[in-house]
Ligand SMILES: CCCCCCCCCCCCC/C=C/[C@@H](O)[C@H](CO)NC(=O)CCCCCCCCCCCCCCC
Ligand SMILES: Nc1ncnc2c1ncn2[C@@H]1O[C@H](COP(=O)(O)OP(=O)(O)OP(=O)(O)O)[C@@H](O)[C@H]1O
């Protein structure tokens with residue numbers, strides 16, 4: 090520990106940089122000392138934890154009359170920083186200039202790049218020119234020369250980078266992503282998210298705030314947070330990976346409508362959300378799922394996933410044991426599948442809480458980032474008023490699962506088939522029914538259920554409604570540490586810049 094001020098200490102792991110300070114740069118309060126002797130100084134830049142999980146870069150300058158002593162301090166601190174092996178030195182950065190409020194480039198240049206340079210991190214920066222630019226690029230570059238990949242944008246941009254990295258790892262290891270049962274190769278190259286999107290749910294749920302400077306500092310100190318990833322298949326064809334929300338019905342319809350309104354920026358989700366709420370469509374279908382182990386908690390146990398989460402640690406241990414057995418032992422006996430048929434307003438599968446500024450506790454407040462399971466939330470057909478009551482509970486402290494029309498299960502895999510595709514498969518498709526479906530969608534007063542919704546997969550639509558989903562425990566890693574329990578004494582380091590005599 091490095092002492093700063095009387096009542097504040099900073100772990101070495103949270104020091105950003107140490108620099109020799111030129112005499113004329115810092116002259117506050119030292120006039121009296123200057124008269125006595127020539128002074129030497131160095132500045133320690135460190136993480137200052139503020140309210141609501143926000144991090145800032147603060148600094149303290151140490152003055153000293155003995156030049157040799159001053160240099161010894163600088164040397165010793167630099168050596169300690171060198172020993173922080175998990176810190177990245179070389180990063181590949183992708184910036185989406187059109188995400189969110191189109192501020193990605195400015196945010197990176199003004200808030201993030203200066204911090205990376207202070208921390209002596211070198212970067213290769215790519216400003217994307219079209220959708221899938223980052224993903225395609227990750228199949229071409231030598232990714233192994235980087236200590237991590239940073240994406241500046243929203244959840245969609247993160248999804249691109251994740252698909253590029255996971256896809257590349259499978260390609261390099263000869264794994265066929267189209268096989269829904271394949272054991273995927275873990276991706277050890279961490280991803281850092283600089284939030285500059287419309288929802289920024291992945292950043293918020295893994296850091297506790299969506300703030301570019303906080304995220305940049307988590308990258309600099311080399312944090313590591315494993316993350317579950319779900320694979321989504323249709324008929325033995327790989328569709329997509331998901332880490333946050335896989336939503337059919339309400340969130341699928343919001344997304345589909347909002348895509349036409351991209352020009353509105355983040356507001357498009359409120360506009361389409363209101364429209365979709367009024368349309369009140371429900372969808373008929375069948376869900377089959379395999380429950381997760383009971384030892385991994387339950388979605389209603391109020392055990393939130395926080396930094397150093399015991400449940401996620403347990404899953405990490407189990408995963409390591411499983412990997413050590415090199416597949417010698419078969420998966421413990423096929424667990425029973427549970428089947429549910431019904432009419433649903435929303436089917437949401439979340440790998441994490443999905444907390445975001447719109448809903449600070451998220452869609453499933455007790456979901457875990459790295460436990461190898463997802464929370465499957467089924468919202469059955471109910472009145473508009475009841476659905477509104479359900480939605481409002483995402484914004485307050487009340488339990489959103491405490492409704493007779495809402496069920497929630499912790500699962501390791503599930504399948505969904507819509508009534509419409511079941512009917513099609515059993516050859517009872519009739520064109521009139523399809524036309525009627527189209528007709529009904531055009532009349533918001535009608536809640537007719539004979540059309541399909543679309544899946545919202547981390548903010549991207551899927552082409553198929555019938556899907557097969559499997560959670561891959563800790564398939565990838567982020568530069569984050571999960572949400573920290575609230576810091577007791579945030580006021581202790583309230584000054585942003587201080588000076589000390591050695
Ligand atoms: C009365 C207020 C109720 C507010 C309820 C708010 C619940 C918000 C829950 C947000 C969950 C986000 C999950 C994350 C999804 C991301 O992978 C994805 C990509 O970024 N984002 C979206 O799909 C974007 C999803 C955006 C969802 C916006 C929902 C807005 C609903 C508005 C309903 C208005 C009803 C008003 C009736 C008078
Ligand atoms: N240069 C570009 N031009 C057009 N689209 C791009 C470009 N770069 C990336 N994209 C695409 O833009 C999509 C949306 O970007 P992003 O996620 O950054 O913002 P958002 O949709 O506003 O935010 P959120 O996903 O948080 O709701 C991504 O899916 C990505 O594929």
Ligand SMILES: [Ca+2]
Pocket residue numbers: 317439440441456457458459460461462463
């Ligand atoms: Ca999980």
